[in-house]
Amino acid sequence: MPLDASLSTAALLSASCSGCHLAGNAAIPDIRGLSPDAMFTALSDYKIDTDGPTIMHRLMAGYSDPELRAIADYLGAQGE
Amino acid sequence: MNETPDRRTVLAGLAATTSLGIAAPALAKSSPNVVIVGGGFGGASAAMQFRKIAPNIKVTLIEPSSAYTACPFSNLVIGGSRNISLQTFAYSGLKAAGVKLIQDYAKQIDPDTKTVTSRDGISLTYDRLILSPGIDFIWDAIEGFDETAAQNMPHAWKAGLQTELLAQQLQAMEDGGVVAISVPPPPFRCPPGPYERASLIADYLKRHKPRSKLVILDSQDRFSKQPLFEAAWRDLYPGIIERMPGSESGQVIRVESKTRKLFTDFDELSVDVANVIPPQKAGKIAHIAAVANATGWCPVNAVTFESTLAPNVHVIGDATIASPMPKSAFSANLQGKICAAQIARILAGQPPIATTLSNTCYSYAAPDYAFSVSGVYHNDGAAFQSVPGAGGTSPIGAEASLRLAEARQAEDWFKTITREAFG
Numbered sequence: 001m002p003l004d005a006s007l008s009t010a011a012l013l014s015a016s017c018s019g020c021h022l023a024g025n026a027a028i029p030d031i032r033g034l035s036p037d038a039m040f041t042a043l044s045d046y047k048i049d050t051d052g053p054t055i056m057h058r059l060m061a062g063y064s065d066p067e068l069r070a071i072a073d074y075l076g077a078q079g080e
Numbered sequence: 081m082n083e084t085p086d087r088r089t090v091l092a093g094l095a096a097t098t099s100l101g102i103a104a105p106a107l108a109k110s111s112p113n114v115v116i117v118g119g120g121f122g123g124a125s126a127a128m129q130f131r132k133i134a135p136n137i138k139v140t141l142i143e144p145s146s147a148y149t150a151c152p153f154s155n156l157v158i159g160g161s162r163n164i165s166l167q168t169f170a171y172s173g174l175k176a177a178g179v180k181l182i183q184d185y186a187k188q189i190d191p192d193t194k195t196v197t198s199r200d201g202i203s204l205t206y207d208r209l210i211l212s213p214g215i216d217f218i219w220d221a222i223e224g225f226d227e228t229a230a231q232n233m234p235h236a237w238k239a240g241l242q243t244e245l246l247a248q249q250l251q252a253m254e255d256g257g258v259v260a261i262s263v264p265p266p267p268f269r270c271p272p273g274p275y276e277r278a279s280l281i282a283d284y285l286k287r288h289k290p291r292s293k294l295v296i297l298d299s300q301d302r303f304s305k306q307p308l309f310e311a312a313w314r315d316l317y318p319g320i321i322e323r324m325p326g327s328e329s330g331q332v333i334r335v336e337s338k339t340r341k342l343f344t345d346f347d348e349l350s351v352d353v354a355n356v357i358p359p360q361k362a363g364k365i366a367h368i369a370a371v372a373n374a375t376g377w378c379p380v381n382a383v384t385f386e387s388t389l390a391p392n393v394h395v396i397g398d399a400t401i402a403s404p405m406p407k408s409a410f411s412a413n414l415q416g417k418i419c420a421a422q423i424a425r426i427l428a429g430q431p432p433i434a435t436t437l438s439n440t441c442y443s444y445a446a447p448d449y450a451f452s453v454s455g456v457y458h459n460d461g462a463a464f465q466s467v468p469g470a471g472g473t474s475p476i477g478a479e480a481s482l483r484l485a486e487a488r489q490a491e492d493w494f495k496t497i498t499r500e501a502f503g
Contacts, residue, residue: 007134009433012418013436019414022495022500025496053478058471059438062438062470067436
């Protein structure tokens, strides 16, 4: 039985994101419509900036680059 | 059973030719049954997630209440800056998404026949069961504190009438009164919650009853986001909040509810409003199902959330032993989503997969002043492990603009997580 993408490694990694990010919100950015590359860059920028003050800085510090790539590809593809 | 004879024949044939130790395709029923007990953040999120990712799975949610009253943000209700109606979520969204709802108590669970029986005698069979029972109180832990006493000394640690009761008692108190919050030993639901509550009650007192005081009688020495809370208390509420830590006999061991007296090892304190948060354990059905151990909480496989004490029974949310993941709404929501995906994989004959999880908890020190703690966790070992170098709290000593920004982010988070859980 072929598995749906929603049961993939990338989907499980991305499950955290939808707890905060919702279309139409303003204080927490709406992440729909970002391309996979734009999303990977945004997530990586948080990770690199180790002194950043936001929750995303503290969270992204815990993810490997391949994990960020998988999340960006999965969520970015949904936004297209 | 909804399987057609044709499908059974096909599956039997596949099973007969499987010889490489691959997960047996015979397990892959065309429309398996998942039963979920408990419609809080964990159970509701899991139910919704199944509808999104595995429409073939039939999902039944047993929940006795007709609507859910959310604990996050309920301290704002107690502090008088938020209406309780904003905390209440009907289950109509779950129904519209295709979740079968049974408004009843789960009374009995038989793991051999994989059957849940409700108080009204409804019997449901499951391929996989998810328990999301939240917490129960250990009523006999503080002498004199039982359900009747909680009418005069509200716990307000399950949101709803108790929340409103505590808010009303604060409103009825005269200026110059003393409010006490009794904090239990860990683990308890929402580790920063008592201190957020202290902050928002102090905010109310400062604005409406400025001669009043707040005493925290604490079983703990250290607490969640402590430097952030203590800095906020110095800045915002000087002279209002006093805290007795556990090492200075802060733990309440006895109460007299009628006279609102609290007793520690060395002191007795008569107060005007007493918020007694009792020690906690996993919700009742976890004990009936024998998935809680001697600690009162439920050990689980960190990848699948399957109970280590009962096969095919998964436990999520506050009831679990998932430390360092805290007992938070964010954790329950994420655990619900992950558990649903792992069960969908298992029921499709696929192995579960380890992943990386996270948590975020916002706390208010005042309605326009919030901060957060977050964490990232791996579950590829025997238990959850914090990822080193990740997570932590908002910066200490940050400008008011960051506290305001996080207060607004918290509002977005609440909107998002309740939408995801309840539709």
